[in-house]
Amino acid sequence: MGGKSANVIFADANIDSAVRAAASGIFFNAGQVCSAGSRILAQRAVYDDVVERLAQRARTIKLGDPSKRETNMGPVISAKQMKTVLDYVDIGRSEGASLVTGGRRIGDRGYFVEPTVFANVAHEMRISQEEIFGPVASVIPFDDEADAIRIANGTAFSLAAGVWSADIGRVHRMAAELRAGTVWVNTYGYTDVRLPWGGAGDSGFGREHGDVAIENFTEPKAVWVSLAS
Numbered sequence: 001m002g003g004k005s006a007n008v009i010f011a012d013a014n015i016d017s018a019v020r021a022a023a024s025g026i027f028f029n030a031g032q033v034c035s036a037g038s039r040i041l042a043q044r045a046v047y048d049d050v051v052e053r054l055a056q057r058a059r060t061i062k063l064g065d066p067s068k069r070e071t072n073m074g075p076v077i078s079a080k081q082m083k084t085v086l087d088y089v090d091i092g093r094s095e096g097a098s099l100v101t102g103g104r105r106i107g108d109r110g111y112f113v114e115p116t117v118f119a120n121v122a123h124e125m126r127i128s129q130e131e132i133f134g135p136v137a138s139v140i141p142f143d144d145e146a147d148a149i150r151i152a153n154g155t156a157f158s159l160a161a162g163v164w165s166a167d168i169g170r171v172h173r174m175a176a177e178l179r180a181g182t183v184w185v186n187t188y189g190y191t192d193v194r195l196p197w198g199g200a201g202d203s204g205f206g207r208e209h210g211d212v213a214i215e216n217f218t219e220p221k222a223v224w225v226s227l228a229s
Contacts, residue, residue, distance in 0.1 A: 004128070005161055006148075006178070007039065008164065022037055029074075031136060034203075058102055075112045089136065092121070096120070097119070100117040102114035163185050179200065182195075
């Protein structure tokens with residue numbers, strides 16, 4: 001169950017709230033979350049503002065021992081995963097994306113990777129298409145609803161998505177069109193065991209949690225009865 005979940009920010013959204021949640025959505029648990037919002041889609045009118053604010057938040061995140069209260073983000077799980085994340089940073093730069101902040105290992109003990117923000121990311125780039133599973137945000141520009149849907153649905157993954165807008169009609173249209181098992185509107189990342197959880201495509205099949213999960217443990221039976229005399 002993988003991600004590359006799209007977090008879509010329209011120009012009419014509350015940008016401060018959207019960026020704050022977007023930062024949490026990708027940097028929580030060092031990005032090691034299946035539903036991490038690793039693709040942040042920002043409408044062109046607010047694109048530069050979103051990139052700047054996200055980078056500013058990334059730079060304030062304190063890395064360290066997760067057991068300490070002052071720590072905001074811990075390490076990735078292993079040396080192998082740290083290398084994978086840093087390799088993707090190199091891939092992003094080689095593909096032409098702009099490394100705005102982060103992208104380095106911190107210290108020589110533990111597997112700490114700086115919160116990383118890429119701008120000028122094209123939808124087709126590997127850092128947009130492939131699961132990194134680390135604290136790497138790809139900020140992708142879009143023009144309108146149709147363009148946002150094209151980009152958001154344009155990967156092999158379809159686990160979750162977010163939509164930020166003040167237009168209630170727009171969020172309903174986006175929620176209906178987004179190929180995702182969970183869609184958050186003007187928020188990101190909340191879960192509840194009473195609701196189904198899962199995706200489609202390379203994000204898996206079937207659902208956990210909620211009433212629908214119980215069906216996985218049942219054996220439905222069909223009974224035919226003839227009413228003819």
